[in-house]
Amino acid sequence: MTSTSDNNATTATGATTVNTGLAQMLKGGVIMDVVTAEQATIAEEAGAVAVMALERVPADIRATGGVSRMSDPDLINGIIDAVSIPVMAKARIGHFVEAQILEHLKVDYIDESEVLSPADYVHHIDKSKFKVPFVCGATNLGEALRRITEGASMIRSKGEAGTGDVSEAMKHIRTINSEIAQLRSMADDELYVAAKELQAPYDLVKKVAQDGRLPVVMFVAGGVATPADAAMMMQMGADGVFVGSGIFKAGNPAARAAAIVKATTYYDDPAVITEVSKGLGEAMVGLNVSDLPAPHRLAERGW
């Protein structure tokens, strides 16, 4: 495997300051799924802070079924060449060789993602072995802290990708927020038990209890399809949003992308959110998460 950098100091989380720092630079912004260089250009033009390069958006992964893997390197290279903003790409959970390929391609961030089919049902990638940063999904605080322990530099709450149904994204950020609030109210001796129950290292649990937030940036993902969805996630305390199928599965992607970017910046101003919500045309056709049979719920992948 690739070695970690010698000259980049590591922080309390095990990740390097340059890697957690890149996520800090993305805050308040929108990261968009794109499947072609042309879509990547539309995303950058709309004000995206980064793009996620993949072969199929989650809605299509759902529709196609089967095993979903890392994208073709040619596709990722084409997207890297097309834009000046950071490019992220997805590796399967536990697939450290896909991650090695993505690092070799010089993507700016790797998403170890439940949207693809897991390659290992026990272990996640040992992210501390890589110089390139990782973002990982989480449905609750314990899961987020385990990913950070493995070296993730950024967390995204999972939601339910490819549905356009924001209810799971809401559930996950509410869960993480409330678990952090509980830690804040605990006495020192209670934190030892909390660490055991969260299955996360005590030092990290204690840091979260002290700071009242995760030690890395947390974006929200999975089901965000409208400017109002994005603004609601920001009001819930998200550092930013990922929009997957919500943009390029909609009627007018360029207008919707720009509207979601604006709503994310002016998330607390109903006048702006109202204005940008006008005349966007068809939103993506949604799937209600409650109608999905359990094996098709992506958020349950990863642990």
Add this chain to the structure above:
Amino acid sequence: MTPQIGVLALQGAVAEHERALRATGAEVRKVRRPSELEGLDGLVVPGGESTAMARLAAPVHLMPAIRQRLDDGMAVLGTCAGLILAADTVSDAEALKGFERIRGLGVVVRRNAYGSQLNSFEDHLDVDGLDSPLPAVFIRAPIIEDITSADVEVLAESHGNPVAVRQGKILAASFHPELTPDFRLHQLFTDLSSE
């Protein structure tokens, strides 16, 4: 009088600058609209994506409003993306074409000049006016390729390139002083804002 300093809050590392500025004794607020510039002694334009910030600023003409306040005596600190937005010239301006920037700093910058995130790095810099090295975090940083005004003073260099510069009321850095607990560059800026 406590200096009033704003942080441009369209996108990027806003909270980090707020924390640093408060530690230097400034009163701090976020700026997302031209009217919020009123009464400010200084404004920080943070790191983030310059393309996203330029697009968010355009509909409300925030960049020319900042320039107007700068010309009226408000100080500006630009870090990373903020340096790009303050520079007179961006040599690879493709993705910024057609969008207003602040300008006013007589330098030529190139975006992402070190390469991808794998080329991001940390350094310790000798800075004019500081008595010991300043930790500096460079993330997909721009490079100052050229200096086009005799009024630009180079405060620090890394790998042979200028990385911190000052011209009148503009202070700019290609790195991120807000990501370390050493707030001495912010102190210089708060002092500059108070002048």
